[in-house]
Amino acid sequence: MEKTNYSMLMEEEIKRIKQNSKKPTLLLHSCCAPCSSSVIELLLEYFDVTVYYYNPNIYPEDEYYKRSKEQESFCREYFKDHNIKVISEEYKKEDFVKIAKGFENAKEGGERCTLCYKLRLEKTAVYAKENGYDYFASTLSVSPLKCTKMLNEIGEELSNKYGVKYLYNDFKKKNGYKRSCEISRELGMYRQDWCGCKYSYYERIISSAKGFIFDLDGTLSDTMPFYETYSPNLVRHFGKIPKPTIRDDVRLLTSEEVCEYVVKEYNIPHTPEELLKETYKQLENLYGKDGKLKDGVAEFLDFAIKKGKKICIASATAGKFIEMFLKQTGIYNKFEFYLSCPDLQMYKDKPDIYYLAAEKMGLKPSETIVFEDAHHAVITAKKGGIKVVGVYDVCAEKFTDIIKENADIYVESMKELIFE
Numbered sequence: 001m002e003k004t005n006y007s008m009l010m011e012e013e014i015k016r017i018k019q020n021s022k023k024p025t026l027l028l029h030s031c032c033a034p035c036s037s038s039v040i041e042l043l044l045e046y047f048d049v050t051v052y053y054y055n056p057n058i059y060p061e062d063e064y065y066k067r068s069k070e071q072e073s074f075c076r077e078y079f080k081d082h083n084i085k086v087i088s089e090e091y092k093k094e095d096f097v098k099i100a101k102g103f104e105n106a107k108e109g110g111e112r113c114t115l116c117y118k119l120r121l122e123k124t125a126v127y128a129k130e131n132g133y134d135y136f137a138s139t140l141s142v143s144p145l146k147c148t149k150m151l152n153e154i155g156e157e158l159s160n161k162y163g164v165k166y167l168y169n170d171f172k173k174k175n176g177y178k179r180s181c182e183i184s185r186e187l188g189m190y191r192q193d194w195c196g197c198k199y200s201y202y203e204r205i206i207s208s209a210k211g212f213i214f215d216l217d218g219t220l221s222d223t224m225p226f227y228e229t230y231s232p233n234l235v236r237h238f239g240k241i242p243k244p245t246i247r248d249d250v251r252l253l254t255s256e257e258v259c260e261y262v263v264k265e266y267n268i269p270h271t272p273e274e275l276l277k278e279t280y281k282q283l284e285n286l287y288g289k290d291g292k293l294k295d296g297v298a299e300f301l302d303f304a305i306k307k308g309k310k311i312c313i314a315s316a317t318a319g320k321f322i323e324m325f326l327k328q329t330g331i332y333n334k335f336e337f338y339l340s341c342p343d344l345q346m347y348k349d350k351p352d353i354y355y356l357a358a359e360k361m362g363l364k365p366s367e368t369i370v371f372e373d374a375h376h377a378v379i380t381a382k383k384g385g386i387k388v389v390g391v392y393d394v395c396a397e398k399f400t401d402i403i404k405e406n407a408d409i410y411v412e413s414m415k416e417l418i419f420e
Contacts, residue, residue, distance in 0.1 A: 006141070006152050009168035014046050023048045024134035026167065029124040031055055031140055032067045033074040034191045038179035039139045039171045040075070044082055047135065051075055053088040054123050056095040057116050059198035064091045070190050078187065087127075095119060096197065107420040108200045109145070116197065117146075118154050125158040125166075135165045142171035142180055145195075202409055203419050205387060211361045211368040212304055213354055213386075216315035216322055218373035218393035223291045223325075226282070228395045231258055234275065240266045252349065252376065254342040255279050255318070287317075287324040293331070294393075296415035301334050303418045310361045313338035314353045314370075336361060348377040351384025358386075371414075375399035375406070382406050389417070 017024060026047035030036040036051060043049050053071050058064040068088045075084040099119050103112035121138055128136040137155065141148045148170045159166035171177075184191050218224035231250050232242035243249065250258045259275040262268055268275070304311055312335055315322055319340035326332035339346075339357055346353045351365070358365045370381040373393035379402075381388045390407030391414070392400070404410045411417060 004149065004152070006148055006168045006170040007173040010170070013167060017046050025050065025132070026135040026137060027052050027124055027128040027131075027133040029054065029120055029136070029138040029140070030071055031120075031138075031196065032192065033070040034180055034184040034189050035139045035142050036071065036180075037074065037078070037183040037189075038176050039142055040079065040084065041179070041183070042171070042176070044079065044084075049082075049084055050133070051084060051086045052124050052127060053086060054120055054127075055196060056092045056119070057100075057195075057197040058091075059093070059196065059201055061091050061093070063192070063196075066190065067192070067196075074187070074189065078183070089123075095123075100197070100199070104199060104416065105418050105420060106199075108195065108203055109147070110420065112197075112199065113195075114150060114154075117151055118158075121151070121154050122158055125155075125162045125164055128164045129162045133164065135167045137167040137169055139171060141169050142176050144172055144177055148172070199419070202411075202417055205369070205408055206417055206419075207307075209309065209367060209369040209387065211310040211312070211358065211363045212371060213357045213368055214311065214313050214371045215373060215377060215391075216313055216317050216325065218395060219371050219391045220293060220297050220313070221291050221325060221329075222294050223286055224373070224393050224395040226286050230279075230282075231262060234262055235266050235268075238266070238268050238270075240268070242266075251374075252347065254316070255283070256342070283318075283321050284324065287321040288328055291325050291328070293329050294391075294413075296413040296418075298331070300414035300418055301331060305334060310336055310363065312336050312357050312361060314341070314357045315339070316341045316348060319343045348374070348380050351380050351386065354381055354384060354386055369408075372407075373403075375402045378403050378406050382408075 024047055026043060026049050028049055029052045040049055051071065053068050055064065058067060072086045072088065075086050096116065096119065099115045100112050106112040117140065124136050124138065138151065140146050141151050152168050155166040214220055228247060232246050235242040250261055253261060256276055259272040259279060263270065263272050263275065301311065313322060317340065319338065322338045322340060337360060339353055341347050341353060354370055355365055358368045365384065365386050369387045369389055371389045371391055372378045372381060373391045373396050375396060378388050378390050388407045390403040390410040392412040
């Protein structure tokens with residue numbers, strides 16, 4: 001079957017347009033200013049161009065408005081003699097979430113992307129129809145990563161549906177992509193390095209790392225509720241009333257230090273060693289029998305290994321309990337090694353434990369990703385120059401905003417990080 005030359009179709013349409021004295025109006029959907037640059041430059045001679053910025057796929061929200069402002073600034077300053085109108089829609093991520101449902105883990109360029117193209121082009125076609133534009137088109141084909149055939153087939157379908165002419169195009173041709181890069185460099189434009197949606201953003205970060213460093217409690221395992229209730233319950237067991245702040249007071253302490261704290265702070269008639277002995281019995285049950293993997297963990301570990309990632313654990317839990325849990329849940333052999341903060345006397349108020357993990361994997365810290373549910377550990381890793389995935393845990397809900405603010409990615413389940 002003969003391949004359609006969409007660039008030639010556009011040239012033929014422009015020849016017909018040039019026979020008329022008046023320029024037709026064109027509503028040009030733009031994904032971002034850099035991609036629009038050479039396209040607008042090309043079309044201005046033949047069309048009265050209006051730029052339409054509608055991209056609900058972009059993640060996060062501040063990225064959407066950052067690109068929107070760049071688009072408006074570019075059109076205003078670079079084409080100041082043409083007075084190009086830019087229509088920027090409000091951020092409506094729910095539009096994208098709705099069409100992406102069921103395709104969250106599809107690889108970039110797959111079915112989710114097709115639906116996303118159609119969403120944005122259809123919104124453009126509808127606006128063009130309602131506001132009397134002669135043509136509509138999109139800058140998307142300027143990218144070498146986009147399927148030109150698919151984009152034009154969607155445009156043709158929408159043209160027939162809404163009765164607005166679609167301008168066939170392949171804007172990357174005739175050095176269109178090269179020219180867009182030249183303009184971007186010339187103006188020092190902000191040029192993002194992912195398509196826009198959170199799934200492509202996640203894929204980019206996950207794919208770029210060579211090794212993963214996992215916390216255990218609350219990240220891989222569902223064991224954090226034990227620690228949330230243990231210290232106040234221990235105090236109540238001896239007829240004392242725990243302070244409202246007790247959990248925060250002991251959050252960064254080891255089991256040994258918690259027992260010492262409780263004995264001293266609440267005048268408990270037992271030695272820390274006696275409390276610790278009872279604590280260890282409970283921990284043996286927790287890690288050796290009752291603890292379970294969190295949702296998506298097993299699948300993500302298999303995915304990571306399949307992708308050739310090195311994986312290890314750096315946990316605030318004692319090494320013998322880490323080993324108990326890994327063996328009990330059948331994932332012991334998946335990890336290259338584990339590091340225990342109390343065993344090494346290295347804690348997560350400093351990034352040294354993560355640096356050591358990277359070194360043992362033969363990697364630079366910048367080549368790894370840390371997976372953490374605790375806000376203080378997320379902050380430590382991030383300040384240490386390491387990319388971080390914040391993982392939801394019910395016990396850290398009150399710190400969700402802090403985690404999201406500091407982590408590169410935040411997920412409720414590790415299934416969100418698996419792509420085809």
